[in-house]
Amino acid sequence: MNILKQLLSGSNTAHTAKQRLRFVLIHDRAEIPPGLLELIKDDVIAAISARVPIDRDGVVVQFEQQNSESRVLVDVPLLALNGERKGAKRRP
Amino acid sequence: MESVVITITSGKGGVGKTTCAANIGSALGMLGKRVVLIDGDIGLRNLDIVMGLENRIVYDAVDFIEGRCRLKQALIRDKRAPELYLMPTAQTRDKSAINADQMVRLCDEMRGDFDYIIIDSPAGIEQGFHTCLAPANRCLVVTNPEVSSVRDADRVIGLIEAAEKGPAQLVINRIVAARVKRQEMLSTDDITEVLSTEIIGVVPEDENILIASNRGHPIVMNGKSPAALAFQDIARRITGEDIPLQPLRASGSILQRLFGRA
Numbered sequence: 167m168n169i170l171k172q173l174l175s176g177s178n179t180a181h182t183a184k185q186r187l188r189f190v191l192i193h194d195r196a197e198i199p200p201g202l203l204e205l206i207k208d209d210v211i212a213a214i215s216a217r218v219p220i221d222r223d224g225v226v227v228q229f230e231q232q233n234s235e236s237r238v239l240v241d242v243p244l245l246a247l248n249g250e251r252k253g254a255k256r257r258p
Numbered sequence: 259m260e261s262v263v264i265t266i267t268s269g270k271g272g273v274g275k276t277t278c279a280a281n282i283g284s285a286l287g288m289l290g291k292r293v294v295l296i297d298g299d300i301g302l303r304n305l306d307i308v309m310g311l312e313n314r315i316v317y318d319a320v321d322f323i324e325g326r327c328r329l330k331q332a333l334i335r336d337k338r339a340p341e342l343y344l345m346p347t348a349q350t351r352d353k354s355a356i357n358a359d360q361m362v363r364l365c366d367e368m369r370g371d372f373d374y375i376i377i378d379s380p381a382g383i384e385q386g387f388h389t390c391l392a393p394a395n396r397c398l399v400v401t402n403p404e405v406s407s408v409r410d411a412d413r414v415i416g417l418i419e420a421a422e423k424g425p426a427q428l429v430i431n432r433i434v435a436a437r438v439k440r441q442e443m444l445s446t447d448d449i450t451e452v453l454s455t456e457i458i459g460v461v462p463e464d465e466n467i468l469i470a471s472n473r474g475h476p477i478v479m480n481g482k483s484p485a486a487l488a489f490q491d492i493a494r495r496i497t498g499e500d501i502p503l504q505p506l507r508a509s510g511s512i513l514q515r516l517f518g519r520a
Binding site for chain 2: 177178179180181183184186187188190191194195
């Protein structure tokens, strides 16, 4: 009963396949293995946290390719000195 | 008309290169074109089996290149089309038996005698692939709607472009409309989007393919089955006819479709 299962779980493995393909092709084409980004992430965390407090778990390092341009996008959330995310709104 | 050399390749093995080569070549032959199919998979030849011509091999491409026979002796005529020939390769040699220059010369010997020279490349991206790529005027890359073969197709498309043999065109083989509809299989659009490569044909999964290969009768030769029609369309697109891609139809009975075994 694949159809029922599908309806109940809402699984869309074709979509998963496409996302995985996109990811792997970006890295294949640029000859940058995905593990390298993890190393860069560690370096970024070390470099920036030495100067300002950051939210280590919130750091995102992404590789992006558009047309013939490649770039590494780094997103580092800063923490205020009291340990809360800077600019984050207080929830009531 | 000067020959067009078409190399059929894929990177990944088992996606249907040889089936595509046999059927596209046969379909072109049945359109009245002069066609020769060259088996480029030295040491693992199979085009002869899929074509059903294995019993007629005396000499092969390596024999010709090494001077043991004349060109005509290495060509097997397939009488099921007006001018369709197979050039088999050696089964007991390895990929180094023919280098790129020799493959170019082999094709040059036949240019002028044929409208289409179709080379069935081995899987992989090593020497055998480069040998088959060397004489190409056009490249078809065969892929299945499945992550690993699309990834390998991307790699091969890149190599084809780097060798200035592009742009490659894509054959999506073994697609199952019902599974695409259930979103459990990559669609034609998904694959075009990810690879940004033109599609020359979409061949549906078809159980008649196995039967055809059991018999040594390429499916286009006696068929109105879904895959046969798809291969005929590809052949006509190769000749320059403008045939839009057909929307896929889920095959099988309503019950089969409902239970996912279409």
